[in-house]
Amino acid sequence: MAAAPPPKVLDATFLASATRQAALPPPSFAEIAFAGRSNVGKSSLINRLVNRRKLVRTSSTPGCTRGLSLFRATLRFGEDDAIMDLVDLPGYGYAKRSKVERRSWGPMIEGFLEERVGLRAVVLIIDIRRGPEDDDGQLLEFLDHLGIASVLVATKLDKLPANKRKPALHALTPQLGRRAIGFSSVTGEGVAPLWRRLAKLAHLLPDREARGPSADA
Numbered sequence: 001m002a003a004a005p006p007p008k009v010l011d012a013t014f015l016a017s018a019t020r021q022a023a024l025p026p027p028s029f030a031e032i033a034f035a036g037r038s039n040v041g042k043s044s045l046i047n048r049l050v051n052r053r054k055l056v057r058t059s060s061t062p063g064c065t066r067g068l069s070l071f072r073a074t075l076r077f078g079e080d081d082a083i084m085d086l087v088d089l090p091g092y093g094y095a096k097r098s099k100v101e102r103r104s105w106g107p108m109i110e111g112f113l114e115e116r117v118g119l120r121a122v123v124l125i126i127d128i129r130r131g132p133e134d135d136d137g138q139l140l141e142f143l144d145h146l147g148i149a150s151v152l153v154a155t156k157l158d159k160l161p162a163n164k165r166k167p168a169l170h171a172l173t174p175q176l177g178r179r180a181i182g183f184s185s186v187t188g189e190g191v192a193p194l195w196r197r198l199a200k201l202a203h204l205l206p207d208r209e210a211r212g213p214s215a216d217a
């Protein structure tokens with residue numbers, strides 16, 4: 001059977017941003033958060049996923065996303081519409097910040113992950129050219145500890161020559177104990193497989209067989 005196509009994005013809007021979880025609007029739909037080191041390409045990946053070039057602000061200067069930003073996407077899977085909320089998290093591991101600000105990142109991300117009731121999964125984004133660093137591995141462990149599903153994505157694939165992409169992706173598996181989805185916000189590679197994973201983790205794909213013929217009655 002052919003793999004399901006990615007959803008059509010009917011609408012994508014900015015909802016709110018805040019520096020603590022409790023200051024965000026309460027969760028109303030399944031949420032997926034996007035985490036990773038500073039400048040790795042989190043905001044660009046969200047824009048690419050929802051097909052909006054400028055929904056989320058991106059910048060070549062690290063530290064662009066400072067708070068927790070909440071976006072809402074209205075999706076169409078075949079004949080079914082669904083809503084998913086996307087959370088852009090501030091990047092970690094950027095050394096050139098003031099000490100006070102840097103210290104506030106840990107608690108901001110940690111508090112969000114620990115307290116956010118609607119959170120279904122976290123997409124951990126790493127740069128395919130740099131591979132995982134210590135804090136990436138620590139975040140994965142923290143997510144496992146909290147029982148939150150994680151999806152590993154290696155982005156900026158377009159920056160590697162075509163013949164180096166697969167080997168670089170495969171090399172990540174033993175390092176992090178899971179497979180990474182290769183992605184490029186420039187070419188759009190990886191959009192379809194990532195959507196499939198997210199839709200499953202958010203329980204958005206209807207499972208008609210499991211529901212049975214009379215379940216809608």
Ligand SMILES: Nc1nc2c(ncn2[C@@H]2O[C@H](COP(=O)(O)OP(=O)(O)OP(=O)(O)O)[C@@H](O)[C@H]2O)c(=O)[nH]1
Nearest residue numbers: 038039040041042043044058059063064065091185
């Ligand atoms: N070639 C290439 N460049 C990318 C890709 N994704 C992001 N970039 C570039 O990388 C830089 C950082 O992108 P952002 O999306 O702002 O990164 P971020 O992780 O949100 O950064 P912070 O919010 O500062 O943590 C920008 O200059 C982007 O244009 C990609 O897939 N390919």
Ligand SMILES: [Mg+2]
Nearest residue numbers: 042043064065
């Ligand atoms: Mg950003």
